[in-house]
Amino acid sequence: MSTTTGKPTPTPPTPAAPVTLPRTYPRWASLAVLCAGTLMTVVDGNIVTVAMPAIQRDLGFSGPGLAWVVNAYLIPFGGLLLLAGRLGDLLGRKRMFTTGLALFTVASLLCAVATGQGVLIAARAMQGVGGAMTSAVVLGMLVALYPQPREQGRAIAVFSAVGAAGGALGTFLGGALTQALGWHWIFLINLPTGLAGWFAATRILAPERGASLRQGADFPGAALVTGALMLTVYVIVGAGDRGPLATLLLAALAVALFTAFVLRQARARRPLLRLRLLRSRLLAGANGVQVLMIATMYGFQFLGALYLQRVLGYGELATGTAFLPAPVAIGLLMLGLSARTIARYGAYRVLLCGLVLIVAGTALLSRIPVDASYAVDVLPPLLLLAAGFAAAMPALTGLAMSGARAEDAGLASGLFNTTQVVGGSLGLAVLSTLAASRTGGLLDRGAELIPATAEGYRLAFGAATGIALAALVLAAAVLRPRNR
Numbered sequence: 001m002s003t004t005t006g007k008p009t010p011t012p013p014t015p016a017a018p019v020t021l022p023r024t025y026p027r028w029a030s031l032a033v034l035c036a037g038t039l040m041t042v043v044d045g046n047i048v049t050v051a052m053p054a055i056q057r058d059l060g061f062s063g064p065g066l067a068w069v070v071n072a073y074l075i076p077f078g079g080l081l082l083l084a085g086r087l088g089d090l091l092g093r094k095r096m097f098t099t100g101l102a103l104f105t106v107a108s109l110l111c112a113v114a115t116g117q118g119v120l121i122a123a124r125a126m127q128g129v130g131g132a133m134t135s136a137v138v139l140g141m142l143v144a145l146y147p148q149p150r151e152q153g154r155a156i157a158v159f160s161a162v163g164a165a166g167g168a169l170g171t172f173l174g175g176a177l178t179q180a181l182g183w184h185w186i187f188l189i190n191l192p193t194g195l196a197g198w199f200a201a202t203r204i205l206a207p208e209r210g211a212s213l214r215q216g217a218d219f220p221g222a223a224l225v226t227g228a229l230m231l232t233v234y235v236i237v238g239a240g241d242r243g244p245l246a247t248l249l250l251a252a253l254a255v256a257l258f259t260a261f262v263l264r265q266a267r268a269r270r271p272l273l274r275l276r277l278l279r280s281r282l283l284a285g286a287n288g289v290q291v292l293m294i295a296t297m298y299g300f301q302f303l304g305a306l307y308l309q310r311v312l313g314y315g316e317l318a319t320g321t322a323f324l325p326a327p328v329a330i331g332l333l334m335l336g337l338s339a340r341t342i343a344r345y346g347a348y349r350v351l352l353c354g355l356v357l358i359v360a361g362t363a364l365l366s367r368i369p370v371d372a373s374y375a376v377d378v379l380p381p382l383l384l385l386a387a388g389f390a391a392a393m394p395a396l397t398g399l400a401m402s403g404a405r406a407e408d409a410g411l412a413s414g415l416f417n418t419t420q421v422v423g424g425s426l427g428l429a430v431l432s433t434l435a436a437s438r439t440g441g442l443l444d445r446g447a448e449l450i451p452a453t454a455e456g457y458r459l460a461f462g463a464a465t466g467i468a469l470a471a472l473v474l475a476a477a478v479l480r481p482r483n484r
């Protein structure tokens with residue numbers, strides 16, 4: 001087309017198509033989604049405890065077989081956390097989180113409708129896989145969401161409060177639902193939570209691209225470390241069902257797998273676990289302290305519930321209600337004081353103070369009488385433990401994640417969650433074995449059942465005091481800030 005002068009008429013530019021930006025949400029909405037997913041998995045890890053006798057009566061589990069309702073969840077959960085954390089870095093943490101939520105929700109439905117032992121155990125294992133996928137990447141997402149130290153401290157306090165309170169809340173819900181509606185409802189309650197959480201996560205969490213599998217797809221290393229972690233958890237949780245020789249052989253095999261994994265990572269071009277992570281004093285030290293601290297707390301939570309039922313004669317609902325002050329205290333202290341206290345005094349000092357309170361609480365429990373009063377003998381140490389955990393856990397989490405680089409946040413999150421499972425399994429195995437051995441020895445010498453049972457639990461609480469004291473000493477020695 002031309003004008004009368006013969007010059008071509010310039011073509012008007014085509015208007016650019018409007019750019020559609022992804023909808024953004026406030027950061028607190030993303031934090032709420034992450035906390036909801038964590039709460040569901042944490043509650044489920046504890047909600048089964050009080051319902052175990054009802055499950056045993058309904059499905060005909062033997063004593064050793066009943067333990068697999070818990071073990072079938074713990075073994076894949078603990079074994080897959082490290083792998084799931086690294087895959088989250090490579091494939092995208094949002095994708096790993098939402099997939100884990102969906103799998104966990106479906107598995108919960110299968111648990112609820114289970115009519116046989118095999119179906120329930122298989123569904124619990126599926127729950128463990130989904131829980132590992134969800135839990136492994138949460139801390140990495142949280143650290144990326146709140147990069148500034150002060151805001152990150154508040155977010156970690158909220159996240160830790162939800163996780164810590166969820167443990168005791170699970171005990172309460174397990175007793176209330178089992179007594180009122182039946183044990184199936186401890187799994188059915190996950191359906192509305194899981195569906196709402198998955199829908200919210202897909203809409204609210206910011207999309208992200210992982211580094212791709214080409215940046216670190218060490219599948220032989222993944223097989224070695226997953227097998228080693230699963231075998232470690234299996235050795236710990238099933239130690240009481242095997243002889244010492246079989247336990248030693250399995251433990252030696254787990255060590256061999258870990259050794260092969262470390263050698264593989266030292267030589268692999270794209271390792272699954274960068275060994276420099278383990279050279280971080282803060283990350284390695286915080287994970288070591290966590291093993292001991294969680295061993296104490298998880299052992300107390302399990303044995304404390306049994307003490308209330310077997311020694312004091314509490315029912316399921318009364319047992320859950322007795323633990324209810326713990327999540328209330330943890331939530332109030334973490335949300336109201338933890339972030340401010342850490343910002344003012346530093347994570348190291350707050351961690352030590354929290355561990356001192358935990359030592360004091362378990363020491364009081366080691367002297368609990370047979371005819372204990374809840375208000376005098378149970379509630380004070382329960383509140384001491386809650387206050388200690390409320391102070392220690394956010395501080396410990398912040399120290400651990402500060403020792404990892406941004407590109408390793410998912411892996412560091414998976415490692416931190418892995419040591420939680422190992423610590424909980426170790427504490428449960430060691431303390432419950434001590435309690436059972438002491439009780440059995442007294443019964444063989446003619447002691448009455450309830451006093452002998454109480455004495456076994458006192459011995460276990462005394463051992464828990466020693467474990468908590470070891471955590472305090474390790475934290476004081478390893479995590480002390482270095483002067484510049």
